[in-house]
Amino acid sequence: MRDELGTRLKAFEGRSATVAGVGKDPVNAPMIRHWCEAMGDTNEAYTGPDAIAPPTMLQAWTMGGLSGHRGPTGRPGSSGRTEAYDDLLTLLDEAGCTSVVATDCEQEYLRPLRPGDEITFDTVIESVSERKTTKLGTGYFVTTRTDIRVGPDLAGTHRFRILKYAPARRREKPPRPRPVVNRDNAGFWEGVQEHRLLIQRCTGCGTLRFPWLPGCNSCGGPEWDTVEASGEGTVYSYVVMHHPPFPAFDPPYAVALIELAEGVRMISNVTGVPYDKVRIGLPVTLEFQAHDKELVLPVFRAGREAAV
Structure with a gap:
């Protein structure tokens, strides 16, 4: 041509x-x-x-x-x-x-x-x-x-x-990847859909555990029930993701290990502050973020004072 x-x-x-x-x-x-x-x-x-x-x-x-x-x-x-x-x-x-x-x-x-x-x-x-x-x-x-x-x-x-x-025309942003749901963690994701953060508790020794597992790490007991987290926590550790870039995400962003008030820890995102304001010990509060009609994820929001 x-x-x-x-x-x-x-x-x-x-x-x-x-x-x-x-x-x-x-x-x-x-x-x-x-x-x-x-x-x-x-x-x-x-x-x-x-x-x-x-x-x-x-x-x-x-x-x-x-x-x-x-x-x-x-x-x-x-x-x-x-x-x-x-x-x-x-x-x-x-x-x-x-x-x-x-x-x-x-x-x-x-x-x-x-x-x-x-x-x-x-x-x-x-x-x-x-x-x-x-x-x-x-x-x-x-x-x-x-x-x-x-x-x-x-x-x-x-x-x-x-x-x-x-x-170049920007391609439409792809949907966020879906979590892998199986028989061991289905109850957790059902709770998230209801805006509840459920923690497994061994009915044998009372030990809380996260992530969800088929048996207790402390006593080996297979029986369990759940308690609902209060939603309060602190940043125990974190990393800032710059690379590699994934089309569904917008780097840089902070990925944090959150220590819940109940004593267990889980990985999630910190919202409400720029990625470079995330710090170890930062108080955070649970909220649920809807990415589309089907996907809801638990994230943790920092207080306004953290953004200053």
């Missing part, structure tokens, strides 16, 4: 995106210091009277911030940017490729930059890919190449690649 949009986009290759752009600030020690502190880079080459700028700062000297650049005339907001790049992006927007993500960059260093250096730069649209389909959506990779100079000398080259794409 012929890609007519791709053909039109290819015509932009080799055209200028920025002509005679001027760095908003000269290379300077404060920006170098802030960069090194942020990166944790303590190389002595970046300090003292003979300091150079970290090579990876190359793009930083071309950026205009929120207030923009000054161009060759010194006018604020005059960056030397051409209409060609804007036209390219507009063409992609009109085709539905309204989202953008930076994918990677490549840098080549030819001479060190030192405090006081005034930089200029020119940018060319180096390449536009064929139409690509990614997990984010379908679109085109656009690569620009920026040549950065100090006076007539080329100091370095920065290639920057973005993906302009039409977002």
Whole structure:
């Protein structure tokens, strides 16, 4: 199938995106210091009277911030940017490729930059890919190449690649997995459907147990009845799930081992607070969460004070 949009986009290759752009600030020690502190880079080459700028700062000297650049005339907001790049992006927007993500960059260093250096730069649209389909959506990779100079000398080259794409349609979230119900735990799940949290109790020795089992761990007795939990408990332990992602869940989320007031422990989710506010010893209260018409699960809600 012929890609007519791709053909039109290819015509932009080799055209200028920025002509005679001027760095908003000269290379300077404060920006170098802030960069090194942020990166944790303590190389002595970046300090003292003979300091150079970290090579990876190359793009930083071309950026205009929120207030923009000054161009060759010194006018604020005059960056030397051409209409060609804007036209390219507009063409992609009109085709539905309204989202953008930076994918990677490549840098080549030819001479060190030192405090006081005034930089200029020119940018060319180096390449536009064929139409690509990614997990984010379908679109085109656009690569620009920026040549950065100090006076007539080329100091370095920065290639920057973005993906302009039409977002993929989100699939409908699948239903939450169902618990495995068998003859040993059916009574527990029947209680949950009635919004009751039932704990097994051995009729021989009185020991409470959870999860439900066919016999008592303490005395081995097979007979049992149930008591209904009060619903009060505390977080005994927890983990925060980040990976692997499951389509029915929204990580990150906390999975906690809850110690009930009756003394038994069960695994459940903690609601009512962000995952990073869950703590060992956090008081929680039982509630029942309906995920659909058929699935009800016991979860534990933290008090409002825990969210502060």
